[in-house]
Each structure stands twice: as C-alpha cells, then as structure tokens.
Amino acid sequence: TGDGVADEGSLRGSSEIVANRIREEIQSKVADAGLEIIEARITYLAYAPEIAAVMLQRQQASAIIDARKMIVDGAVGMVEMALERLNENQVVQLDEERKAAMVSNLLVVLCGNHDAQPVVNSGSLY
Structure with missing residues (x-):
C-alpha cells in the first residue's frame, strides 16, 4: 500500500482493498478526461x-x-x-x-x- 502498514491493505491479506486503492488512484488521474475506471486488478505480481x-x-x-x-x-x-x-x-x-x-x-x-x-x-x- 506504500504506507508501510502490512496488516491492513496488504496484497497478501486484503486484495480487495488494494484493488480499490489502485482503481481510485487511476480514477484520480483520468477523471479530467471524462473516463470512469470501473475495476482495477493486479494480474501479475513478481x-x-x-x-x-x-x-x-x-x-x-x-x-x-x-x-x-x-x-x-x-x-x-x-x-x-x-x-x-x-x-x-x-x-x-x-x-x-x-x-x-x-x-x-x-x-x-x-x-x-x-x-x-x-x-x-x-x-x-x-
């Protein structure tokens, strides 16, 4: 999650929270263009x-x-x-x-x- 907190919002234990944070972050970047991000998922993790x-x-x-x-x-x-x-x-x-x-x-x-x-x-x- 970038904040150093592993127990809440980690990839391992809270994939939904992470997915929502990614969606919100992308949405904030493209909102001015009139786009709406419905879903964001991590498909590959290395x-x-x-x-x-x-x-x-x-x-x-x-x-x-x-x-x-x-x-x-x-x-x-x-x-x-x-x-x-x-x-x-x-x-x-x-x-x-x-x-x-x-x-x-x-x-x-x-x-x-x-x-x-x-x-x-x-x-x-x-």
Missing part, C-alpha cells in the same frame, strides 16, 4: 529475487516440519504397536528401563534421515 528466495525458504521449512510431524506420528504409532504386540504375545518381558531403551532405539531408527547401521554388541545385554 517479487524481488531476495524476497522470493526468503518466501521459498519459509515454504520449504514449513513443508519439512509437516513431513517430520507425519514421520514422528507414524513412528510413535509403530513403537506403541511393537510394545503392545510384545506384551500380548509374551515374547519377552521388559522392565521400564529396557522399554525406554527400546523406544529410544526404535524412534531413532524410524525418525532418522539415514538407514540404520547395524551394531554388534560384544558384551551381554544384562
């Missing part, structure tokens, strides 16, 4: 490269956060299912410390960016 890059970065960050939330939700569901099945089928009895270690390991593997690397423990688990 941002400066710096602004476009920042906007793209924000969109990408938002998409990454949404994807991570989905991954975490799925991983937590898989961990819950694994604990329930181990308990139901009585495959193994785990104390709270072992459950916490299992949950931690599964979440790291399921939420990680890279494939899990196998580790051989040369000592005893207990």
Whole structure:
C-alpha cells in the first residue's frame, strides 16, 4: 500500500482493498478526461529475487516440519504397536528401563534421515 502498514491493505491479506486503492488512484488521474475506471486488478505480481528466495525458504521449512510431524506420528504409532504386540504375545518381558531403551532405539531408527547401521554388541545385554 506504500504506507508501510502490512496488516491492513496488504496484497497478501486484503486484495480487495488494494484493488480499490489502485482503481481510485487511476480514477484520480483520468477523471479530467471524462473516463470512469470501473475495476482495477493486479494480474501479475513478481517479487524481488531476495524476497522470493526468503518466501521459498519459509515454504520449504514449513513443508519439512509437516513431513517430520507425519514421520514422528507414524513412528510413535509403530513403537506403541511393537510394545503392545510384545506384551500380548509374551515374547519377552521388559522392565521400564529396557522399554525406554527400546523406544529410544526404535524412534531413532524410524525418525532418522539415514538407514540404520547395524551394531554388534560384544558384551551381554544384562
């Protein structure tokens, strides 16, 4: 809007207000010629490269956060299912410390960016 106020009359949130201001501005220039401006619209809007890059970065960050939330939700569901099945089928009895270690390991593997690397423990688990 040119006045530095972004919350009222901005292109992003108030396109009707901006369109009316453009129409009024054009009308004031052509009124002496007897012309009447009925409508004015912005059909193409290009941002400066710096602004476009920042906007793209924000969109990408938002998409990454949404994807991570989905991954975490799925991983937590898989961990819950694994604990329930181990308990139901009585495959193994785990104390709270072992459950916490299992949950931690599964979440790291399921939420990680890279494939899990196998580790051989040369000592005893207990």
